[in-house]
Amino acid sequence: xxxxxxxxxxxxxxxxxxxxxxxxxxxxxxxxxxxxxxxxxxxxxxxxxxxxxxxxxxxxxxxxxxxxxxxxxxxxxxxxxxxxxxxxxxxxxxxxxxxxxxxxxxxxxxxxxxxxxxxxxxxxxxxxxxxxxxxxxxxxxxxxxxxxxxxxxxxxxxxxxxxxxxxxxxxxxxxxxxxxxxxxxxxxxxxxxxxxxxxxxxxxxxxxxxxxxxxxxxxxxxxxxxxxxxxxxxxxxxxxxxxxxxxxxxxxxxxxxxxxxxxxxxxxxxxxxxxxxxxxxxxxxxxxxxxxxxxxxxxxxxxxxxxxxxxxxxxxxxxxxxxxxxxxxxxxxxxxxxxxxxxxxxxxxxxxxxxxxxxxxxxxxxx
Numbered sequence: 248x249x250x251x252x253x254x255x256x257x258x259x260x261x262x263x264x265x266x267x268x269x270x271x272x273x274x275x276x277x278x279x280x281x282x283x284x285x286x287x288x289x290x291x292x293x294x295x296x297x298x299x300x301x302x303x304x305x306x307x308x309x310x311x312x313x314x315x316x317x318x319x320x321x322x323x324x325x326x327x328x329x330x331x332x333x334x335x336x337x338x339x340x341x342x343x344x345x346x347x348x349x350x351x352x353x354x355x356x357x358x359x360x361x362x363x364x365x366x367x368x369x370x371x372x373x374x375x376x377x378x379x380x381x382x383x384x385x386x387x388x389x390x391x392x393x394x395x396x397x398x399x400x401x402x403x404x405x406x407x408x409x410x411x412x413x414x415x416x417x418x419x420x421x422x423x424x425x426x427x428x429x430x431x432x433x434x435x436x437x438x439x440x441x442x443x444x445x446x447x448x449x450x451x452x453x454x455x456x457x458x459x460x461x462x463x464x465x466x467x468x469x470x471x472x473x474x475x476x477x478x479x480x481x482x483x484x485x486x487x488x489x490x491x492x493x494x495x496x497x498x499x500x501x502x503x504x505x506x507x508x509x510x511x512x513x514x515x516x517x518x519x520x521x522x523x524x525x526x527x528x529x530x531x532x533x534x535x536x537x538x539x540x541x542x543x544x545x546x547x548x549x550x551x552x553x554x555x556x557x558x559x560x561x562x563x564x565x566x567x568x569x570x571x572x573x574x575x576x577x578x579x580x581x582x583x584x585x586x587x588x589x590x591x592x593x594x595x596x597x598x599x600x601x602x603x604x605x606x607x608x609x610x611x612x613x614x
Contacts, residue, residue, distance in 0.1 A: 248313070248405050248437075249301075249341065250356055252349030253520065253541035254426040256416045259408065263354030270362055271335060277328035286325065286470065291579035292493055293321045294333035295572040298340065299500040300452065301347075302552065302568060304507040305444050313445035314507075316360050316401070319368035319394035319453045324460075326471045330365035331357075340574050342544065345552050345567055350544040355408055359401040368397030368453070381468055381475040382461045391454030398449040399441050406430070406437035416536065424536035427528045463492070501568040505561040507552075 255263075282290055297317035304312035321330035335357045341347040348356045375389035410430030413423035426433070460468050469475070520533045520541050532538075548570065553563035 248316070248356075248360060248402060248441075249338075249348030250352040250359075250405065250409070251346075251541070252351045252543040253537040253539070254349075254409060254412070255352050255355060256412060256425050256536065257351070257540075258416075259412070260351045260354060263352070263356075263358050265354075267335075267354045267357040267362065270331065271357075274328040274331040277326075278332060281326050281471070282329050287579065289467065290321075290325060290329055290333055291576045292497065293317070293324065294336045294579055295497060295575045296500070297321065297334050298337040298571045298575055299497065299504060299568060301337065301341065302504045302507050302564070302571075303500075305448060313402075313440035315445055315448040315452055316364055316398060317449075317452060318360060318365040319372075319390070319397045319449055320456055322365035322369040322397075323372050323390050323393065323453065323457060324467060324471060327365040327369040330369070331361045334361035334365065336575055336578060337571075340571055340578075343546070344548040344570065344574065346544065346547040346550040347552070349540075351540060359405050359408075363404050364397045364401040366397075367400040368393035371396050379475075381465060381472060387454045387458045387461070390457040391450040394453035395446040395450040399438065399446050402437040402441035402445070403434065406434035409433040409437075422530070423534045425534055425540075426537070427523070427530060427534055459492075497572065501565060501572060504552075504568040505564045508560055508564060 278290075300315050300317040302314070304314050316334065318330050318334045321333045325333075338348060338353065338356055338361060342350050342353055342356075370393075372386075372389045372393035375392060376383075376386045379385040379389075407430065409426045409428055410433035412426040413429050416424045418424065428436075457468070520537055523530075523533060525531065525533070549563060549567045552567035553560050
């Protein structure tokens with residue numbers, strides 16, 4: 248679902264940023280109220296988990312691959328605004344360090360995977376789980392269905408964004424300038440991959456983690472559901488601290504990321520435009536806009552999650568996972584420190600309108 252540079256026109260990319268930049272600003276303001284300081288490590292870990300999940304490519308019947316995102320899980324746990332930040336941070340590092348998704352197309356990728364996916368998923372989850380106990384099976388089902396529907400909504404948006412390019416941007420004789428695939432090709436390709444495989448994986452991850460947390464960490468589930476009733480009779484004692492389980496899961500996922508190498512391939516030749524079936528598309532050459540903007544960002548650390556020489560792909564994939572997790576963790580903590588410093592300064596300022604509110608938040612942390 249990561250759209251690389253060159254497949255979208257500059258105008259389409261601009262629309263993506265025009266939507267996502269204000270949404271990100273709103274999300275930053277929202278999470279200062281909903282995500283407390285003590286939950287920042289959880290947000291950082293969830294962002295890292297999203298990064299890792301997206302490295303696991305799974306094979307699709309038509310010969311290409313797809314992947315889950317994890318955005319639905321973050322939305323259920325911390326809300327869709329926090330999910331926007333978590334997934335957007337992961338996408339930024341994927342694009343800048345590893346060339347997975349374009350820099351020019353970053354706004355559109357955020358729109359699909361960090362906005363549409365978590366907000367649709369969360370809406371479905373709230374609709375189905377409304378009125379149910381925090382520990383009910385209905386909440387697990389709601390989370391799974393939300394994840395499945397959310398990622399398919401994002402895939403549909405991606406298919407439409409690619410498919411409208413030949414209609415809107417072409418030469419006088421009709422030759423496409425960017426993505427050469429029409430809606431009749433791009434939408435079925437995206438939906439087959441996500442309806443059959445990626446959606447199922449997203450549903451299993453989301454529902455499975457919620458089912459585990461119902462027995463292991465109810466306070467985390469209550470973060471975004473403070474007023475939900477709880478059926479304590481359904482709970483069983485936990486044997487391991489959730490933080491240890493989460494850390495073990497991250498390490499295990501990083502170690503297993505080379506499994507993503509088992510299913511190489513791109514639906515639209517996104518790995519390299521030279522792989523496009525030009526004859527099958529009725530083209531004599533790569534579309535000029537696609538050729539111009541492909542490889543716009545040349546400062547990746549491990550392009551394609553591997554070494555530039557192509558040697559030792561497994562080591563390169565694991566190294567990319569470790570670098571990505573550490574970079575995301577450090578970035579989220581730095582942002583949290585800045586926000587906390589600003590909050591303390593405002594608390595110390597008696598003229599601040601929010602002094603009382605900030606003092607209440609600090610009192611809550613002290614307790």
